[in-house]
Amino acid sequence: MDVFLDVLDTVVLDRCYAFLSPDPTAVYQNETITAIHLNRHVNVYYPLQPSKWAEASLWKRDDLSRQALSLLFAMIMYLLGSLVLYHTLFDKRLMRHPRFLAHQIKLEINQGISAIPVITLLTIPFFLAEIRGWSKLYDFTSESPFFGYTLLQYPLFICFTDSAIYWIHRGLHHPLVYSWLHKPHHKWAVPTPFASYAFHPLDGWSQSLPYHIFPMIFPLQKSAYLGLFVFVTIWTVLIREFPCPVLLILENITKKENKCLHLTFADDAEYLPGSIIINGASCHTMHHLYFNYNYGQFTTAWDRLGGTYRKPKGDAFMEGQERDEKAAKKLN
Structure with missing residues (x-):
């Protein structure tokens, strides 16, 4: 930071x-x-x-107080980033989905704006520890703990955070905490880009903890940390929260198919079956629809080990939209 x-x-x-x-x-x-x-x-x-x-x-x-205040810049980034993504990549047909709530975007923004300051305040101690040099972040490749760690730090980060977030997320579904802590996020069965921070503050903060704990435990180069920070943000907003054709590319890399896929921004990645390895938007949709499945962040590994994996399936409404559009094109 x-x-x-x-x-x-x-x-x-x-x-x-x-x-x-x-x-x-x-x-x-x-x-x-x-x-x-x-x-x-x-x-x-x-x-x-x-x-x-x-x-x-x-x-x-x-100045310590200035540094803390500067990190509140996240709210502006959330609003601008979500606005850009909404007007570029978001599939507007989803707003006609029967599970899409009335005034949902306004509700998502209100919840996000109320959550971000609290999440930021709770996260500031970790950022300040990084800024003040109290973490295991290091500057140059020559300072890595051993030969090869420069490459190893990336899969190590993914494995650590994937495992930790799975168990945190699964714990948030425990009956003692679900109704008041995690249920507000499950209000969005069909999320938009503005839902990326539409959590209860403690919910959003708890799921971000592994990212901040990792550099306190393991060495991590600063440039790698910045790159991973950007990657995690893109994954959370672009892939887990709304349809994006990039997901189809990522998910189908792991499929044993030899045929080419025709991808356009109209493709509804959120509701198409995806990879059995990558925990993408299709898996996350199953989580929102059926609640007790697909808790993972990056992969389905822990869901498979924990018996909570549910294979994605198509969505009848969106498949009907596709059929209607194809029929209309033929008539024209």
């Missing part, structure tokens, strides 16, 4: 804080400012040329 925050400060936040809390003695020059001076608490992995507003605020970059 120190790299992420350095980029965020340089590109956006330095100017914002200079406007909100200006330093009357500030000199708007960056020739004599160094990244090390601005980030005294960390070794900056990708030192950027500071902006001219870097020292223009009374609230300096290494």
Whole structure:
């Protein structure tokens, strides 16, 4: 997170804080400012040329409260990202699905906006630990614990988080906690991009814990962490929460089929059977429809081991939509 925050400060936040809390003695020059001076608490992995507003605020970059507040930027990213994805990749036919709720998008946004600040506040201690150098994150490949770990860290991260999230998610379905903690997310039987953070705050935070615990236990290169962070975000929003043709490509890689697939953005990946290995949108849909199946995050391995795997099947409504559209095209 120190790299992420350095980029965020340089590109956006330095100017914002200079406007909100200006330093009357500030000199708007960056020739004599160094990244090390601005980030005294960390070794900056990708030192950027500071902006001219870097020292223009009374609230300096290494101030603990400023760092905590900066991480609330996640709410803006959620709204903008979901809006872009809704207007580009989301299949609008799903809004006619009988399981799609009235005013659902508004309800998803309201729940997401109310959840994100709480999730962020609960997560800030982990981010601050990373920024302050209290985790096992390291800067350069030469600092890896042994030869080959640079490649090993990726499958190790996936295996660790996949296992941990399976058991956390399965625990959230226990009768003692399901009704008040996890049930709000299951309101969205047909989720849109805005449902990616539409959780009870403790629910969303608990399922994100493995990502933050991993670098506290295992060494992880900072650039790898950023890449995995982006990957997890894309997986959560693009793949698990709404139809995307990319999923069909990922899922069908593992199928024993020799025929080519014709894919377009109109394909309803959410409701098509997928891979028996990758826990994609089709598996996640079965979870929303039948509740006690397919708890996994990336693979179906733990569902198979735990006896909670349910093979995806087609959705009658969406299959009917496909047939009607094909019939209309033939008539035209």
